[in-house]
Amino acid sequence: MTKHLFAAFLLASAAPSLAQPAPTQVAQLRDDALKDNYAWDIVEGLTTEVGPRMAGTEAEARAREWAVKKLKAMGFANVRIEPFDMPVWTRGAEGAEVLTPFPQRMVITALGNSASTPPEGITGEIVGFNSMAEFEAAPADEVRGRIVFVSHAMPRTQDGSGYGFFGGPRRQGPTVASKKGAIAIVVRSIGTDYHRNPHAGVQTFADGVKPIPAGALSIPDAEQLQRILKRGQPVTMHLTLVSQVTQGKSGNVIAEVPGRDPKAPFILVGGHLDSWDQGTGAIDDGSGVAITTAAAKRIMDAGRPLRTIRIVWFGAEEVGLFGGIDYQKKHGTELHYAIAESDFGADRIWKVDSKLGKDREAEAKALQIALAPLGIVPGSLEKADGSDIEPLLNAGLPGVGLSQDGTHYFDIHHTPDDTLDKIDPEALRQNVAAWTAMLGVLSGGIEPEPKRAKRR
Amino acid sequence: MTKHLFAAFLLASAAPSLAQPAPTQVAQLRDDALKDNYAWDIVEGLTTEVGPRMAGTEAEARAREWAVKKLKAMGFANVRIEPFDMPVWTRGAEGAEVLTPFPQRMVITALGNSASTPPEGITGEIVGFNSMAEFEAAPADEVRGRIVFVSHAMPRTQDGSGYGFFGGPRRQGPTVASKKGAIAIVVRSIGTDYHRNPHAGVQTFADGVKPIPAGALSIPDAEQLQRILKRGQPVTMHLTLVSQVTQGKSGNVIAEVPGRDPKAPFILVGGHLDSWDQGTGAIDDGSGVAITTAAAKRIMDAGRPLRTIRIVWFGAEEVGLFGGIDYQKKHGTELHYAIAESDFGADRIWKVDSKLGKDREAEAKALQIALAPLGIVPGSLEKADGSDIEPLLNAGLPGVGLSQDGTHYFDIHHTPDDTLDKIDPEALRQNVAAWTAMLGVLSGGIEPEPKRAKRR
Numbered sequence: 001m002t003k004h005l006f007a008a009f010l011l012a013s014a015a016p017s018l019a020q021p022a023p024t025q026v027a028q029l030r031d032d033a034l035k036d037n038y039a040w041d042i043v044e045g046l047t048t049e050v051g052p053r054m055a056g057t058e059a060e061a062r063a064r065e066w067a068v069k070k071l072k073a074m075g076f077a078n079v080r081i082e083p084f085d086m087p088v089w090t091r092g093a094e095g096a097e098v099l100t101p102f103p104q105r106m107v108i109t110a111l112g113n114s115a116s117t118p119p120e121g122i123t124g125e126i127v128g129f130n131s132m133a134e135f136e137a138a139p140a141d142e143v144r145g146r147i148v149f150v151s152h153a154m155p156r157t158q159d160g161s162g163y164g165f166f167g168g169p170r171r172q173g174p175t176v177a178s179k180k181g182a183i184a185i186v187v188r189s190i191g192t193d194y195h196r197n198p199h200a201g202v203q204t205f206a207d208g209v210k211p212i213p214a215g216a217l218s219i220p221d222a223e224q225l226q227r228i229l230k231r232g233q234p235v236t237m238h239l240t241l242v243s244q245v246t247q248g249k250s251g252n253v254i255a256e257v258p259g260r261d262p263k264a265p266f267i268l269v270g271g272h273l274d275s276w277d278q279g280t281g282a283i284d285d286g287s288g289v290a291i292t293t294a295a296a297k298r299i300m301d302a303g304r305p306l307r308t309i310r311i312v313w314f315g316a317e318e319v320g321l322f323g324g325i326d327y328q329k330k331h332g333t334e335l336h337y338a339i340a341e342s343d344f345g346a347d348r349i350w351k352v353d354s355k356l357g358k359d360r361e362a363e364a365k366a367l368q369i370a371l372a373p374l375g376i377v378p379g380s381l382e383k384a385d386g387s388d389i390e391p392l393l394n395a396g397l398p399g400v401g402l403s404q405d406g407t408h409y410f411d412i413h414h415t416p417d418d419t420l421d422k423i424d425p426e427a428l429r430q431n432v433a434a435w436t437a438m439l440g441v442l443s444g445g446i447e448p449e450p451k452r453a454k455r456r
Numbered sequence: 457m458t459k460h461l462f463a464a465f466l467l468a469s470a471a472p473s474l475a476q477p478a479p480t481q482v483a484q485l486r487d488d489a490l491k492d493n494y495a496w497d498i499v500e501g502l503t504t505e506v507g508p509r510m511a512g513t514e515a516e517a518r519a520r521e522w523a524v525k526k527l528k529a530m531g532f533a534n535v536r537i538e539p540f541d542m543p544v545w546t547r548g549a550e551g552a553e554v555l556t557p558f559p560q561r562m563v564i565t566a567l568g569n570s571a572s573t574p575p576e577g578i579t580g581e582i583v584g585f586n587s588m589a590e591f592e593a594a595p596a597d598e599v600r601g602r603i604v605f606v607s608h609a610m611p612r613t614q615d616g617s618g619y620g621f622f623g624g625p626r627r628q629g630p631t632v633a634s635k636k637g638a639i640a641i642v643v644r645s646i647g648t649d650y651h652r653n654p655h656a657g658v659q660t661f662a663d664g665v666k667p668i669p670a671g672a673l674s675i676p677d678a679e680q681l682q683r684i685l686k687r688g689q690p691v692t693m694h695l696t697l698v699s700q701v702t703q704g705k706s707g708n709v710i711a712e713v714p715g716r717d718p719k720a721p722f723i724l725v726g727g728h729l730d731s732w733d734q735g736t737g738a739i740d741d742g743s744g745v746a747i748t749t750a751a752a753k754r755i756m757d758a759g760r761p762l763r764t765i766r767i768v769w770f771g772a773e774e775v776g777l778f779g780g781i782d783y784q785k786k787h788g789t790e791l792h793y794a795i796a797e798s799d800f801g802a803d804r805i806w807k808v809d810s811k812l813g814k815d816r817e818a819e820a821k822a823l824q825i826a827l828a829p830l831g832i833v834p835g836s837l838e839k840a841d842g843s844d845i846e847p848l849l850n851a852g853l854p855g856v857g858l859s860q861d862g863t864h865y866f867d868i869h870h871t872p873d874d875t876l877d878k879i880d881p882e883a884l885r886q887n888v889a890a891w892t893a894m895l896g897v898l899s900g901g902i903e904p905e906p907k908r909a910k911r912r
Contacts, residue, residue, distance in 0.1 A: 048683045051560030059559075103515075104507030104736070107872065195651050196735075196872035220875040224736070227504045227876075279652075280560070280680070416563065416652035419676040420683075 026370045026440035029302055033433035038294035040425055042070065043287050043346075047280040047420045054277040055316035056088030056248035063273050067253040067289075067313050074297055076255035076311065083251035084326040086316055089113055091277060092242030096186065096217065098225070099123065101233040106221040108186060109278065110241040111170060112202035112319050115211035117184070121240035122147075122213070124183050128229045132168035136176060144181035147237055148173070149229070151188040151222055159351075160344060160406035166190060167201075174214040175206045184213040184239055188222035193411035196220055200276045200414045202319050213241040250274070250315035252323045255293075257300045259308035260447065265335035266308035267442050269296060269435065271342045272317035272388055279418030283409070287346035287423055287431070289313045295435035299446060306444025307337055314388040317343070318414075324388030332395060338442050339393070340400040341386030342435070345409045346423045349434045353379040353401040360398070363441065367400070370437040374430055379403070400442075402434050482826045482896035485758055489889035494750035496881055498526065499743050499802075503736040503876045510733040511772035512544030512704035519729050523709040523745075523769050530753055532711035532767065539707035540782040542772055545569055547733060548698030552642065552673065554681070555579065557689040562677040564642065565734065566697040567626060568658035568775050571667035573640070577696035578603075578669070580639050584685045588624035592632060600637035603693055604629070605685070607644040607678055615807075616800060616862035622646060623657075630670040631662045640669040640695055644678035649867035652676055656732045656870045658775050669697040706730070706771035708779045711749075713756045715764035716903065721793035722764035723898050725752060725891065728773035728799060728844055735874030739865070743802035743879055743887070745769045751891030755902060762900025763793055770844040773799070774870075780844030788851060794898050795849070796856040797842030798891070801865045802879045805890045809835040809857040816854070819897065823856070826893040830886055835859070856898075858890050 046066060053063040064081050071079045089112055096108040124147040129135035135150045150173050154166035169187040177185035189199035198218045205211050217225065228235055253273060259266065271288020275281020296309045314323030338356065352371050354364045361381060368378035384399030393399050412418050440446065502522060509519040520537050527535045545568055552564040580603040585591035591606045606629050610622035625643040633641035645655035654674045661667050673681065684691055709729060715722065727744020731737020752765045770779030794812065808827050810820045817837065824834040840855030849855050868874050896902065 044683070048680060049558045049687075051558060051680075102505045102507060194873075194875075194877045195653065196875070197652055220873070220877050223877060224504060224507075224875065227500070231505075417650075417676070419650075419652070419680065421650045421676050421679060 021440055021443060021445035023370065025446065026437055029298060029440045030370065030374070030433045030437035033295070033298055033436040034429050036294055036298065036429050036432040038297050039290040039428050039432045042290035042293055043282060043423060044420060045070065046286045047282045051280045052277050053273065053275050053281060054090065055274040055319045055322065056086050056250050057090065060250060060274050060315060064251055064253050064315070067273060071253065071255040071293070075300065077258050079255040081251045081253055082326065082330060083249055084322060086248060086250050086322045088246050088248035089319065090244055092244065093119065093240055094215065094242065095240045096215065097238045098228060099236045099238055101231065101235065102228055106225065107196045107198055107218040108215045108221070109198040109200050110243050111174065111200065111214040111216055113204055113211065114214040114241055114243055116243045117213045117239060117241050119242055121238050122183060123236060123238045126225070126229065126235040126237050128226065132173065135173070140180040143177065146182055147239060148177045148182045148185040149225055150185065151226060154190060154192060154410070156192050156407050158405055158407050159403060160409060163190065163410065170201050170216065171203050174203050174212065175209050178205065178209045178212045182212060186215050186217050186239070189216040189219050191219060191410045191413060191415065194219055195417060197415040197417050200278065204320070213239060215239070215241050250322055252315050252327055253313040255311045257296050257305065257309040260304050260306050262308065264307045264444065265337035266310050267337050267439065268310045268312060268339040269439070270312035270314060270388070272323060273313040274316050274318055275418070276318055276414050278416040280420065281418055282420045283345040283412055283418055283422055284414065285317070285343045287428065288342035291342045291346070291428065291431040291435055294432045295439050298432070298436045299439050299443060303446040303448040305446050307442070309439060317388050321388055321390065324391055327388065328391040328395070332392060336392065336397050338398050338400055339389045340384070340402065340438065341389045342402065342431070343387050344404045344406055346428050346431060347405040347408065348427045348430050349374065349376050349402045350405050351377050351379040351403040353383045353403065354399065355382055355384040356398045367438060367441045370441050371434055374434050376434060400438055402438065404431070477896055477899060477901035479826065481902065482893055485754060485896045486826060486830070486889045486893035489751070489754055489892040490885050492750055492754065492885050492888040494753050495746040495884050495888045498746035498749055499738060499879060500876060501526065502742050503738050507736045508733050509729065509731050509737060510546065511730040511775045511778065512542050512706050513546065516706060516730050516771060520707055520709050520771070523729060527709065527711040531756065533714050534710065534712040536710055537707045538710060538782065538786060539705055540778060542704060542706050542778045544702050544704035545775060546700055548572070548700065549575065549696055550671065550698065551696045552671065553694045554684060555692045555694055557687065557691065558684055562681065563652045563654055563674040564671045564677070565654040565656050566699050567630065567656065567670045567672055569660055569667065570670040570697055570699055572699045573669045573695060573697045575698055577694050578639060579692060579694045582681070582685065582691040582693050584682065588629065591629065596636040599633065602638055603695060604633045604638040604641040605681055606641065607682060610646060610648060610866070612648045612863050614861055614863050615859065616865060619646065619866065626657050626672065627659050630659050630668065631665050634661065634665045634668045638668060642671050642673050642695070645672040645675050647675060647866045647869060647871065650675055651873060653871040653873050656734065660776070669695060671695070671697050706778055708771050708783055709769040711767045713752050713761060713765040716760050716762050718764065720763045720900065721791035722766050723793050723895065724766045724768060724795040725895070726768035726770060726797055726844070728779060729769040730772050730774055731874070732774055732870045734872040736876065737874055738876045739801040739868055739874055739878055740870065741773070741799045743884065744798035747798045747802070747884065747887040747891055750888045751895050754888070754892045755895050755899060759902040759904040761902050763898070765895060773844050777844060777846065780847055783844065784847040784851070788848060792848065792853050794854050794856055795845045796840070796858065796894065797845045798858065798887070799843050800860045800862055802884050802887060803861040803864065804883045804886050805830065805832050805858045806861045807833050807835040807859040809839045809859065810855065811838055811840040812854045823894060823897045826897050827890055830890050832890060856894055858894065860887070
């Protein structure tokens with residue numbers, strides 16, 4: 001492995017036409033970043049001074065103001081908000097209670113775009129399914145007029161790959177339930193923890209499907225409901241899931257580190273500013289904006305990169321990628337040299353993927369080599385991901401993916417438990433070091449400001 | 457150590473006057489109990505079919521009915537409820553919200569016997585203290601007319617000894633706050649976790665002190681409030697802690713394994729039936745009644761002990777030991793051979809203490825030897841504990857203490873998170889094995905029922 005990587009290193013070093021910075025410069029930037037405090041300062045400030053910041057609400061507007069002030073204070077250029085309109089779904093009173101045969105309250109939260117129950121709630125008999133497949137196979141007769149409960153068996157994975165498949169009950173469940181005539185649906189939270197904190201998350205009813213109330217039970221409550229159902233007696237539940245939809249505003253916050261060559265294609269990095277409403281959005285995605293902004297700041301501190309670095313704190317990601325879509329609409333045709341987003345928590349980065357194109361393989365390999373000392377394994381050269389940048393990646397833009405270890409991510413994801421204490425400052429610094437090294441490799445080289453310039 | 461214990465073993469074996477059973481019989485009972493399913497069956501049933509069972513409520517009454525039915529079905533004798541009257545404090549709507557400088561909701565729960573706020577809540581400026589000592593030292597001028605916030609630094613300990621000292625803000629804080637003229641008090645939850653689940657718990661205002669609203673913030677919220685206070689701006693909070701007090705009923709549920717000698721002093725084992733209202737009381741104290749009852753059942757299955765074993769599922773422990781006090785009043789003068797309670801969760805037992813008296817040291821040592829193969833270390837010979845049995849222990853009754861490992865107990869204690877999934881079935885079995893062995897040693901010997909008796 002070492003031999004192979006060293007050969008790649010030589011190859012990367014022998015490609016001056018790509019204007020790559022000296023590996024020693026990148027190594028120095030990377031290692032200095034292991035003492036970073038910028039990222040902690042950002043995520044601590046944002047989660048403390050703003051707290052929860054649900055897309056389209058006045059809290060998200062306060063978060064944008066906070067971001068502008070912070071990014072300006074850090075010395076970034078062209079700090080601005082790009083606003084856009086959006087429908088805003090917000091939660092009201094909510095609760096679930098088993099009425100028979102064993103009366104008890106359960107902890108529930110409405111899924112995004114859930115229809116609202118009346119304030120006094122609804123009552124129905126529960127029909128339970130142990131998986132999405134079982135539910136989909138059920139005849140409508142079993143479901144009609146009832147409250148559907150769908151469970152699943154989501155496992156922990158390092159790469160978070162369980163989220164797609166096992167997210168079915170949340171994403172498709174409500175539509176399937178409505179089509180089969182259910183009066184409401186409750187799902188086992190899409191998560192891997194055992195706390196009484198339900199996992200929120202967006203779902204969208206398919207076109208023409210009548211919205212019904214849809215909620216997620218905490219995992220201990222979902223297992224309790226399964227145990228109750230197993231007793232074989234009819235189970236009735238009272239369900240209150242009040243919500244409302246209004247028209248509102250969100251926006252992307254953009255800032256830049258100006259490059260020496262303003263015409264050169266620029267690098268886009270970022271995360272999303274909005275959070276779900278019950279936590280303070282520390283790992284989703286305060287840490288993402290913090291890590292990427294700290295890395296850009298460290299490049300700026302070191303001097304001027306050849307390429308401009310653009311930082312985007314996307315708005316309204318959680319409820320439908322509104323910020324990413326708006327950015328694509330406004331900037332999709334600009335020359336992006338590479339795009340990358342951090343939106344998978346703040347645990348250590350363990351893998352680097354990239355999709356820079358065949359002609360930039362040497363650069364991709366140089367990136368792998370620069371990250372390896374941080375314990376990051378080389379992944380695919382034909383892959384990159386990121387929620388808000390997905391539209392751009394799908395359009396073929398070059399991208400990089402720095403994958404955090406997601407083993408514990410879905411313990412916290414979209415719950416009230418997404419708070420600052422869940423971030424390990426040392427892991428956060430490893431993230432900053434990786435992003436700084438990545439920016440260093442792609443920057444085209446950083447030229448220290450002349451000394452006299454600092455005295456002006 | 458081995459040599460010392462072996463000597464003790466010989467000594468114990470050489471004391472036939474104490475009517476000790478053969479060590480081989482105890483060893484067999486103990487090892488068979490490592491395959492126990494009775495305890496799981498009880499705690500699974502109670503937490504599922506009753507769920508939360510707050511002292512004095514109709515849920516606790518349902519729990520008593522459930523208990524009677526279960527204990528009868530298991531074959532115990534003299535199953536009965538001993539009712540008593542008590543004041544019943546119950547919680548209504550509750551919530552906390554920082555209004556300035558950084559508006560955000562926090563997760564709070566009222567402490568037992570908290571005064572009620574009006575339904576619309578109260579608003580006040582926060583004055584914060586980092587410890588009970590700091591708060592006690594503060595002049596009343598700093599506190600008067602404000603909402604007090606008291607934090608602490610409770611550590612994890614195996615023996616749970618942090619609960620006493622660091623529980624001060626909850627137990628004494630409200631009284632001190634009221635005396636200094638505070639309009640309300642919020643404390644950092646007395647716990648060791650980092651989840652948005654506040655820890656409830658009882659507190660009692662000292663005589664003549666005016667009750668004020670008193671609540672516990674979840675630990676992430678308490679740390680957030682500390683960060684907000686550190687910014688140095690005035691912090692105002694809106695607090696809703698609605699509660700009510702009525703007069704109600706609770707009761708102890710009692711059952712027995714009749715001994716061959718009805719005149720011999722009997723053994724009392726048990727736990728408490730009531731739970732806090734937000735969890736299902738799995739580790740506090742469903743596991744306690746389950747473990748002790750399963751052990752008694754295993755003795756009954758093996759034959760007839762010399763001494764009667766009395767099982768008590770105490771009522772209304774959480775809110776002031778009402779069940780323990782009522783039991784003492786009704787039975788305190790009866791001849792108890794030994795008393796023991798399980799009320800510290802369901803993690804593995806790591807230590808045995810006892811206080812059987814000088815003349816029964818051989819029996820105490822035999823107990824240590826019988827438990828050692830379960831990985832249980834010998835503790836004190838002059839100590840026993842247990843919440844409901846405290847009045848009896850204080851009155852000088854002989855007792856045994858089987859200490860569970862409490863390292864993780866205060867992650868869950870008194871929170872919504874106290875649910876069945878927190879119990880490890882294997883650790884539960886180790887508990888049953890220890891209690892079975894203890895009962896075996898103290899039983900005076902178990903005589904198998906004649907075979908024909910089983911055919912009747």
